[in-house]
Amino acid sequence: EGVTTLQLKVNGVSRTLQAEPRVTLLDALREYLDLTGTKKGCDHGQCGACTVHVDGRRINACLTLAVMHQGKEITTIEGLNKGEQLHPMQEAFIKHDGFQCGYCTPGQIMSGVACVQEGHATSDGQTREWMSGNLCRCGAYPNIVAAVREVAG
Numbered sequence: 001e002g003v004t005t006l007q008l009k010v011n012g013v014s015r016t017l018q019a020e021p022r023v024t025l026l027d028a029l030r031e032y033l034d035l036t037g038t039k040k041g042c043d044h045g046q047c048g049a050c051t052v053h054v055d056g057r058r059i060n061a062c063l064t065l066a067v068m069h070q071g072k073e074i075t076t077i078e079g080l081n082k083g084e085q086l087h088p089m090q091e092a093f094i095k096h097d098g099f100q101c102g103y104c105t106p107g108q109i110m111s112g113v114a115c116v117q118e119g120h121a122t123s124d125g126q127t128r129e130w131m132s133g134n135l136c137r138c139g140a141y142p143n144i145v146a147a148v149r150e151v152a153g
Ligand code: FES
Pocket: 039, 040, 041, 042, 043, 044, 045, 046, 047, 048, 049, 050, 051, 060, 061, 062, 063
């Protein structure tokens, strides 16, 4: 199978990679662009560890091909902070102990940001529903919801 040139705009930077057209967005980020903050849990759309934003909306990067996202704005966990300044959702996760082992955390944070931005954090129940695709094997859910609640104000 042939290798093709892909151009992806990730965290505001245009990146070029050579890969097979079937490469997932998740593998493009992790394996080709060294952006390993986005995690691979199940690789089948069932855990949310791979959550990133495309044009401001969250998606599971394991379920979609990189080639489909050329010309779009892709944001990963590495793109949330501004220099030393953490994103308010990152601050809130620290304040409320929104993680234990930390493996699901980048996906949780990306989902949490989208939850607030897209207006789904109007109650804890709504937040839980919106975040239900992001699994946490440590069971930090109450603290994750508390972090989202704080950012939603
Ligand atoms: Fe994509 Fe689990 S790695 S949903």
